[in-house]
Amino acid sequence: MRIGGHRLREHVRLLAPLFGFVAAVWALRAVVWAAGATKESLWLRLVSVTLAGALSILLAAIMIHRRRFGGYASMVASAFLLMCWEQVLIVAAIAFGALTHTQNVYSAPEFSFGESPWAHAAGHLTLGIGSGTIFGGVMGCLLLWMLRRADPVAGGAK
Secondary structure (H helix, E strand, O other): OEEOOEEHHHHHHHHHHHHHHHHHHHHHHHHHHHOOOOOOOHHHHHOOHHHHHHHHHHHHHHHHHHOOOOOHHHHHHHHHHHHHHHHHHHHHHHHHHHHHOOOOOOOOHHHOOOOOHHHHHHHHHHHHHHHHHHHHHHHHHHHHHHHHHHOHHHHOOO
16 A cells, blocks of 8 residues: 555655654653643643654654655644544553452543443544544644745755
8 A cells, every 4th residue: 555655664764763753752651640640730741642652753854855755735634643543542551450359540530531441442542543633634734835935945845
């Protein structure tokens, strides 16, 4: 399967550092929670997987532009892949908490809106991926469009 002239494997290779960044923030957030941070803690608010996912989508737009790696279809595919990764990490933490009957930052009741762990996980896999891809794709395409207007040579336009 080709997206924007590149295989899915090439997209994953391009995004590998961003996958690592999101995973590092995910792990850091769990460590900060385990160290005793509360919901109101500044550290817990700063270490946000959602913020890391949004930032990674914007960085992906910059990478796609600078490397002349496809176009808007590649941007939307990148947003989808990054959102899937982000949400799968969160769901894994929720499932771990549910299966071991322990609480972590991802399975804590104050972050699950009173839902069961499995409903919470399903919400991440449906609404999280869907809305994240739509919003991230729009923002990424808008940034890619602005970058191509500002610097058409790097974007491959003639």
